Amino acid sequence: MDEGCGSCVTVGIMGRCCFGVVSIAVLCFAALVSYGAEGYPAEDLVVELPGQPKVGFKQFAGYIDVDVKNGRSLFYYFVEAEKNPEKKPLALWLNGGPGCSSVGGGAFTELGPFFPTGDGRALRRNSMSWNRASNILFVESPAGVGWSYSETASDYTTGDAKTANDMYIFLLKWYEKFPEFKSRELFLTGESYAGHYIPQLAEVLLDHNARSTGFKFNIKGVAIGNPLLRLNRDIPATYEFFWSHGMISDEIGLKIMNECQFDDYTFANPHNVTDSCNEALTQANIIVGSFIDNYDVILDICYPSIVEQELRLRKLATKISVGVDVCMSYERSYYFNLPEVQKALHANRTNLPYAWSMCTGGLEYSDTDANMDMLPILKKIIKNHIPVWVFSGDEDSVVPLLGSRTLVRELAHDLNLKITVPYGAWFHRSQVGGWVTEYGNLLTFATVRGAAHMVPYSQPSRALHLFSSFVRGRRLPNSTRIPTED
Numbered sequence: 374m375d376e377g378c379g380s381c382v383t384v385g386i387m388g389r390c391c392f393g394v395v396s397i398a399v400l401c402f403a404a405l406v407s408y409g410a411e412g413y414p415a416e417d418l419v420v421e422l423p424g425q426p427k428v429g430f431k432q433f434a435g436y437i438d439v440d441v442k443n444g445r446s447l448f449y450y451f452v453e454a455e456k457n458p459e460k461k462p463l464a465l466w467l468n469g470g471p472g473c474s475s476v477g478g479g480a481f482t483e484l485g486p487f488f489p490t491g492d493g494r495a496l497r498r499n500s501m502s503w504n505r506a507s508n509i510l511f512v513e514s515p516a517g518v519g520w521s522y523s524e525t526a527s528d529y530t531t532g533d534a535k536t537a538n539d540m541y542i543f544l545l546k547w548y549e550k551f552p553e554f555k556s557r558e559l560f561l562t563g564e565s566y567a568g569h570y571i572p573q574l575a576e577v578l579l580d581h582n583a584r585s586t587g588f589k590f591n592i593k594g595v596a597i598g599n600p601l602l603r604l605n606r607d608i609p610a611t612y613e614f615f616w617s618h619g620m621i622s623d624e625i626g627l628k629i630m631n632e633c634q635f636d637d638y639t640f641a642n643p644h645n646v647t648d649s650c651n652e653a654l655t656q657a658n659i660i661v662g663s664f665i666d667n668y669d670v671i672l673d674i675c676y677p678s679i680v681e682q683e684l685r686l687r688k689l690a691t692k693i694s695v696g697v698d699v700c701m702s703y704e705r706s707y708y709f710n711l712p713e714v715q716k717a718l719h720a721n722r723t724n725l726p727y728a729w730s731m732c733t734g735g736l737e738y739s740d741t742d743a744n745m746d747m748l749p750i751l752k753k754i755i756k757n758h759i760p761v762w763v764f765s766g767d768e769d770s771v772v773p774l775l776g777s778r779t780l781v782r783e784l785a786h787d788l789n790l791k792i793t794v795p796y797g798a799w800f801h802r803s804q805v806g807g808w809v810t811e812y813g814n815l816l817t818f819a820t821v822r823g824a825a826h827m828v829p830y831s832q833p834s835r836a837l838h839l840f841s842s843f844v845r846g847r848r849l850p851n852s853t854r855i856p857t858e859d
């Protein structure tokens with residue numbers, strides 16, 4: 374995602390955006406001692422965030438050094454499950470980009486327990502937080518994103534393999550801080566460019582498991598939302614989506630369908646397509662324009678200049694469109710740049726010489742890694758009998774369902790998996806939550822009706838239902854009669 378990214382210049386995947394926050398002392402002391410006994414790191418306990426409503430679960434935040442020599446360190450934010458955290462699984466969530474923040478995006482505008490208030494100075498509860506179903510770990514990855522950093526500048530030249538390996542080291546060291554979770558069921562989740570991060574991380578963890586005679590990662594599932602998986606399907610899907618939503622002309626739509634050969638398309642500009650195809654793609658993007666949210670083409674947009682002035686003047690920036698505050702990312706950025714918030718989160722311990730932003734411009738991220746096909750890796754995960762869910766907000770034009778649906782079917786075909794749930798509606802609160810199909814009892818594709826690229830952001834209740842079904846190993850309900858959980 375992000376940053377109210379109305380202005381996706383290229384095909385939107387990156388552009389400027391991407392795929393893409395004295396009795397008390399006695400109590401605290403008692404609390405710290407008990408965390409210590411439970412094997413929690415007292416120094417990472419977030420006692421209270423500024424303007425935070427009282428909650429009954431614990432939050433932790435801090436750094437894990439993944440490379441001491443280079444001074445490379447990843448920032449995490451961890452929330453316990455709301456009830457019975459000791460009985461609930463652990464889910465890792467990663468945002469994409471590459472270069473976007475999981476704490477800013479996932480935790481504070483999508484699926485975490487708090488959202489910013491309209492004035493950007495406090496927090497409100499997200500009643501549909503995914504920590505109702507699981508303990509959730511958000512990590513700023515790779516170094517250079519959000520509050521993760523390196524003291525060695527060359528570390529900012531990076532790519533998929535280094536990112537996956539750092540996350541592997543991160544998890545091993547995070548388990549040292551939180552030993553109780555070492556054997557806990559682990560679910561790997563994320564969205565957008567995490568369609569690269571999550572499968573690649575899963576592969577590294579599976580390779581570890583294959584080698585290790587001792588500790589093994591207890592991976593129980595992989596779920597990726599609007600994921601970038603393979604350009605030759607994901608890129609044309611964007612133009613088909615524009616076309617089917619009346620965002621481009623029939624002439625341009627047909628020209629793209631007829632003249633573009635997406636099998637050789639490359640992520641970096643120039644895209645290795647013919648001149649006439651390139652011209653048609655450019656035309657299409659001009660017609661779509663920059664006053665639409667490519668990540669949810671139904672929502673209105675938030676105007677940065679207006680919202681920034683409102684926040685300075687302590688006014689509410691909130692702008693509700695189809696039930697969603699489309700200015701939320703600005704409120705969150707304001708909140709995250711408050712020094713007292715950074716202090717409470719144990720963030721920015723090195724006083725980084727730049728402000729916090731959702732997506733960093735400071736990475737030299739490999740632009741050929743985006744060309745990689747993720748299907749062979751998903752295949753390997755499924756062959757290890759790990760369930761894979763691909764879910765898709767159906768209002769997203771950046772990585773639209775049209776590409777993901779095809780890729781999941783092709784994956785099932787390659788693996789010889791038969792349809793185990795025929796394509797049909799799934800239900801939430803007596804309404805259609807989206808459509809779903811399942812292959813070989815292991816591979817699920819589900820749309821989320823009325824959802825953005827950031828699925829939980831615009832459809833919090835449906836998203837929570839999907840996530841809790843996933844972590845409980847249940848199918849989505851195919852009738853209105855089945856009582857809903859959340």
Ligand SMILES: *[C@@H]1O[C@H](CO)[C@@H](O)[C@H](O)[C@H]1NC(C)=O
Pocket residue numbers: 637638639645
């Ligand atoms: C560009 O496309 C041509 C064929 O259209 C193909 O042979 C070549 O490998 C492609 N180059 C890259 C870098 O993908």
Ligand SMILES: *[C@@H]1O[C@H](CO)[C@@H](O)[C@H](O)[C@H]1NC(C)=O
Pocket residue numbers: 519520710715721724725726727728729730
């Ligand atoms: C880190 O802290 C410094 C002040 O000490 C501040 O100027 C900077 O904006 C902060 N950066 C981030 C990424 O939070």
Ligand SMILES: *[C@@H]1O[C@H](CO)[C@@H](O)[C@H](O)[C@H]1NC(C)=O
Pocket residue numbers: 797851852
């Ligand atoms: C709904 O799911 C149940 C259990 O998997 C199955 O028996 C039933 O046939 C399904 N109904 C429809 C309408 O697909």
